[in-house]
Amino acid sequence: MRTFVALLVKEEKAIFTTPIAYVVIAVFLLIMGYTFTLTLFMSHTASLVHVFFQIYVLFLLTVPIITMRLIAEERRLRTLEVLLTAPVSEVSVILSKYLASMSLITVMLLLSGVYAITLAIFGQPDWGPIFSGYLGLLLHASALVAVGLLASCLVSNQIVAAVMSLSLFLLLWIIDKLGYLLPDPFNALVVNMSFLVHFRTFATGSLFLSDAGFFISVALLGLFLSIRALGQR
Amino acid sequence: MTHVVTADSLVKWYGPRLAVKDVSFTIEEGEVVGLLGPNGSGKSTILRILTGYLPPSSGSARIAGFDAMEESLAARASIGYLAEDAPIYSGMRVGEFLHFMAHIKGLSGPQANASVTMARKKLELESVDHMAIGKLSRGYRQRVAIAQALLGNPPLLILDEPTNALDAYQVIAVRELIRSLAGQRTVLLASHVLTEIEKIASRVMILVDGMLLTTDAKGNDTNQHRLRLRIAGAPDKITAQLRKVPGVSSVNLEQTSDAGPPAADGETPRAYIVPVQAENPRRIAEDLARVVIEGGFALSELAVLEPDLEQIFLALTQRATPVS
Numbered sequence: 001m002r003t004f005v006a007l008l009v010k011e012e013k014a015i016f017t018t019p020i021a022y023v024v025i026a027v028f029l030l031i032m033g034y035t036f037t038l039t040l041f042m043s044h045t046a047s048l049v050h051v052f053f054q055i056y057v058l059f060l061l062t063v064p065i066i067t068m069r070l071i072a073e074e075r076r077l078r079t080l081e082v083l084l085t086a087p088v089s090e091v092s093v094i095l096s097k098y099l100a101s102m103s104l105i106t107v108m109l110l111l112s113g114v115y116a117i118t119l120a121i122f123g124q125p126d127w128g129p130i131f132s133g134y135l136g137l138l139l140h141a142s143a144l145v146a147v148g149l150l151a152s153c154l155v156s157n158q159i160v161a162a163v164m165s166l167s168l169f170l171l172l173w174i175i176d177k178l179g180y181l182l183p184d185p186f187n188a189l190v191v192n193m194s195f196l197v198h199f200r201t202f203a204t205g206s207l208f209l210s211d212a213g214f215f216i217s218v219a220l221l222g223l224f225l226s227i228r229a230l231g232q233r
Numbered sequence: 234m235t236h237v238v239t240a241d242s243l244v245k246w247y248g249p250r251l252a253v254k255d256v257s258f259t260i261e262e263g264e265v266v267g268l269l270g271p272n273g274s275g276k277s278t279i280l281r282i283l284t285g286y287l288p289p290s291s292g293s294a295r296i297a298g299f300d301a302m303e304e305s306l307a308a309r310a311s312i313g314y315l316a317e318d319a320p321i322y323s324g325m326r327v328g329e330f331l332h333f334m335a336h337i338k339g340l341s342g343p344q345a346n347a348s349v350t351m352a353r354k355k356l357e358l359e360s361v362d363h364m365a366i367g368k369l370s371r372g373y374r375q376r377v378a379i380a381q382a383l384l385g386n387p388p389l390l391i392l393d394e395p396t397n398a399l400d401a402y403q404v405i406a407v408r409e410l411i412r413s414l415a416g417q418r419t420v421l422l423a424s425h426v427l428t429e430i431e432k433i434a435s436r437v438m439i440l441v442d443g444m445l446l447t448t449d450a451k452g453n454d455t456n457q458h459r460l461r462l463r464i465a466g467a468p469d470k471i472t473a474q475l476r477k478v479p480g481v482s483s484v485n486l487e488q489t490s491d492a493g494p495p496a497a498d499g500e501t502p503r504a505y506i507v508p509v510q511a512e513n514p515r516r517i518a519e520d521l522a523r524v525v526i527e528g529g530f531a532l533s534e535l536a537v538l539e540p541d542l543e544q545i546f547l548a549l550t551q552r553a554t555p556v557s
Binding site for chain 1: 281284285286287288306307309310312314316318320321322323324333334336337338339341381
């Protein structure tokens with residue numbers, strides 16, 4: 001446990017002492033502020049549905065930037081050799097990097113909470129869809145970070161890792177459109193691979209275990225494969 | 234004696250390239266063993282296999298009784314490892330890095346502090362404790378990397394090119410540090426610098442093209458020794474006299490730049506090198522002294538020469554090189 005805490009602290013410092021985290025947060029807040037203000041003044045409704053869809057897309061674009069360096073950089077600088085010749089398991093290394101990345105995501109989501117507070121001050125929002133939307137975003141991000149981490153495990157070039165994960169995210173965003181063109185039973189299979197299909201229910205205030213299970217399964221699969229990939233040297 | 238390191242038929246393929254070819258050796262507790270070989274001979278690969286970082290393609294390695302792959306965590310807990318070129322986190326400060334390494338090696342707060350203080354002192358890093366590692370000179374970085382290997386007093390130290398990038402004073406200090414560990418800890422160090430290995434290690438293994446040519450270049454493997462005698466007299470008669478001693482098959486006149494041509498009168502003492510294969514070369518030295526005196530020659534020097542690692546290295550590597 002002591003080892004894991006040391007690894008986690010190191011990863012948190014690595015994330016929050018570099019400009020990348022602050023640039024990502026700043027861009028995120030800028031775009032979200034614009035979206036929130038625009039939709040609020042146009043629709044005059046105390047809802048965050050548009051904001052959630054916007055965050056959903058922003059996560060697809062920013063998570064590869066957060067995760068690209070996690071293992072690829074350590075491999076390129078050969079510090080992975082220092083880490084993995086100490087009595088540290090691959091599981092601890094992967095989980096510490098995963099949790100540290102998720103903490104940045106959590107900070108971004110907490111900062112976006114100011115929009116919900118604004119709605120609460122000036123109106124009477126329906127809190128159900130707001131809570132489910134945030135839960136959906138957290139699950140969505142947990143899956144994305146795991147897949148991004150896997151890409152970072154597979155290559156030693158950060159840019160390649162980012163492009164790999166971004167391409168996959170974009171494909172899984174729009175894959176449901178392809179699914180609708182396919183015959184049964186492939187259509188159901190492909191449509192259900194879409195992130196958007198599973199996120200839409202959360203954003204609109206519906207909670208389905210199957211949707212939560214999808215994101216959790218992707219996250220667990222990503223973590224499992226990352227651990228295996230790190231073990232293959 | 235306990236085997237701290239046991240490498241059993243290690244083989245490592247990098248794609249189609251065979252980097253390590255059936256390497257087996259053992260290292261006993263308290264030994265300081267050098268792994269000598271040219272660049273690209275597979276030294277770092279062997280060290281990475283021993284530390285559990287790389288799996289062997291076949292064969293196995295045991296560290297302090299634990300399998301390096303199957304019981305990797307326990308094996309790694311017994312090792313302090315300095316990787317080649319000292320890769321360390323350049324964004325961290327020296328003290329922060331050493332504490333981080335102490336913690337991931339499982340040391341608790343007070344133990345970690347004590348261990349970091351000891352390592353910092355041994356490598357003289359107090360003055361740069363608050364500096365970012367990325368801003369340090371290459372020599373300091375190397376010292377920080379050595380310091381982290383010492384944390385937690387691991388029973389086995391595996392050091393890959395430990396004196397790389399160090400200045401002359403630091404090389405001497407690190408050499409002394411490693412020597413001082415002899416007997417208390419087991420040390421395996423790899424280097425391509427022959428003189429460095431010769432000065433530090435008590436036993437030298439030679440690796441060329443992934444093949445381990447000897448596990449003890451300095452002595453026990455071959456029992457090869459050389460005796461030097463300085464004798465006045467006619468060289469052909471002296472050579473014939475020396476050959477009378479059992480165990481002496483060849484006698485060579487020492488070729489030195491200041492030797493000059495053999496004196497016509499045979500009165501100028503000249504040095505003869507007698508290679509012998511024996512467990513106890515001093516016994517043969519006594520016989521040689523006796524026959525020289527019996528032959529009526531003047532013996533002014535008789536010495537058993539220390540094994541010359543350079544000669545052994547050249548002899549072994551030439552033997553290993555296929556003749557085209």
